[in-house]
Amino acid sequence: MRDKLERLIAAYEELEKKMMDPxxxxxxxxxxxxxKEHASQAELVAKAREYLGxxxxxxxxxEMLHEASDxxxxxxLQQDISENEEKLPALEDEIKVMLIPGDPNDEKDTIVEIRAGVGGDEAAIFAGDLFDMYGRLAxxxxxxxxxxxxxPxxxxxxxxxxxKLMGDKVYSVMKYESGVHRVQRIPKTESQGRIQTSTATVAVLPEADEIDIQINQEDLRIDTYCASGPGGQGVNTTYSAVRITHLPTNTVVQSQEQRSQIQNREVCMxxxxxxxxxxxxEKQQAEQGANRLAQIGHGNRSEKIRTYNQPQDRVTDHRIGFNGTYNGVLLGxxxxSVIDALAAADRADKLAKAV
Known part of the structure; x- marks a missing residue:
């Protein structure tokens, strides 16, 4: 551990020198x-220096104890030794967690898709509730x-x-939300007071730069059409809405929320x-044996991750058995707390595999 931490500190100091290089x-x-690399290592280096100190x-x-006569x-001196030895296990555990390789996407902005699932109108209303929940979190x-x-x-x-969510470490938080969310409650339109189960699917995608993904223009089919819904005189009269189809994968994206065709095209891209x-x-993970947390999961859209039960005032995250209150979670x-528990379980699993 000592050698590893000394090399880490030396590399950090080398970064400091580079930052002063004209x-x-x-x-x-x-x-x-x-x-950015220097800042990301600062906390770990501080702990490493404390541990080595x-x-x-x-x-x-x-050494002084050997020579002391009084x-x-x-x-x-013995008390000083004992106090420092007591510090070491906790410091070592913290450092081990910090040494776990981070997700390279954690710093990225994120695109979130919420899609109503089973449950008709109530599923759509629930999808809106999830959007509001993430809005409060944001x-x-x-x-x-x-x-x-x-x-709508x-x-x-x-x-x-x-x-799209933009800000500090968005994906590191939102990646745990990907999957099927299920709600059990009495719909406002239900006169008999019967509980209905509905679902909504959440997909969380780290935003990819052009550097990450190269797209050939000849692989795209771009269609324009008139936007629909409220939006002023331009709606239904100008071809501002854009739909792009990636032909090799048959992936379709579309946007009509922006004012111009150029802006909608950029959103689509x-x-x-x-x-x-x-x-x-997903292809890389499959090739590597899909080495992801069994409890946390990939957050696949087919994976039921959380149930919101209004009559019992309970929200259960099925991956770790975490329970919270219905209004507490849904109102944001x-x-x-749920996300922190998922992140802690993720870290604990990775630490266990690293040891």
């Missing part, structure tokens, strides 16, 4: 890359929300809605890159 400073992209203090105290001095985390595409339901909510990137990730207040 050649690096003159290259904004390279400087930004190094600065405790080891050095123990070694120094033991009983009071010996007692003080507000609390100071993330920006941008609706990319939406198909006449009864309320959405048949489908796609939106963002969604297409994200979906193709997700396909590539305690949703972070």
């Amino acid at each position: 050649g690096v400073v003159a290259d904004p992209k390279e400087y930004a890359r190094i600065a 405790a080891l050095n203090d123990i070694d120094a105290a033991k 009983s009071e001095e010996k007692e003080m 507000q609390a985390r100071k993330w920006k929300v941008e609706v990319l595409s939406a198909s 339901s006449e009864a309320g909510g959405y048949k489908t809605i796609e939106f 963002q969604m297409l890159r994200a979906r193709l990137y997700e396909m590539e990730l 207040d305690t949703l972070p």
Whole structure:
């Protein structure tokens, strides 16, 4: 452990030197890359220095203990050794967790798709409730929300809605939300007071840069059409809505939320890159033996991850058996607690595999 941490600190100090190199400073992209790597290592390096400092203090105290003749001095040195030795196990555990390789997508902005499933109008209303839940989470985390595409339901909510979340470590939080969400409650339209079970599917896609996914223009079929719904005089009169089909994978994306055809086309390309990137990730994971958490799962759209039970005022996350209150989670207040528990289970599993 000592050698590994010393190498880590040396590499960190080398990054600090590079950040002061005039050649690096003159290259904004390279400087930004190094600065980001430097910042990401800061907490780990601080813990590493604390751990090595405790080891050095123990070694120094033991050496002094050999030479000490005064009983009071010996007692003080022994106490110093004991206090530092007590620190080490906790510090070592923290460092082991920090050394677990992070998800390279954690820092990325995220595209989220919510689609009404089984349950008709109530499923669409539930999809709208989930969108509102994530909106509250975004507000609390100071993330920006941008609706990319939406198909509202006449009864309320959405048949489908796609939106982009932008901010600090969005994907690291939202990746645990991908899967089938199930709600059990009495619909507002139900006169007999019967409980109905409905579902909505959430897909969480890390936004892919052009560097991540190269798309050949000849592989695209681009259609334009008149936007529908509220939006002023331009709606239904100009061909501002855009639909793009990626022919090799038959992946279709569309947008009509933006004011111009150019803006809608850019939104479509963002969604297409994200979906193709997700396909590539799934292909890589399959080739590597699908080495993902059994409890946390990939968050596949076929995987039921959470049940919201209104009559029992309970929300259960089936992956880890976590229970919260219906209003607490759906209104966004305690949703972070559920996500924190999932992240902790994820870390514990990876740590167990790393040991």
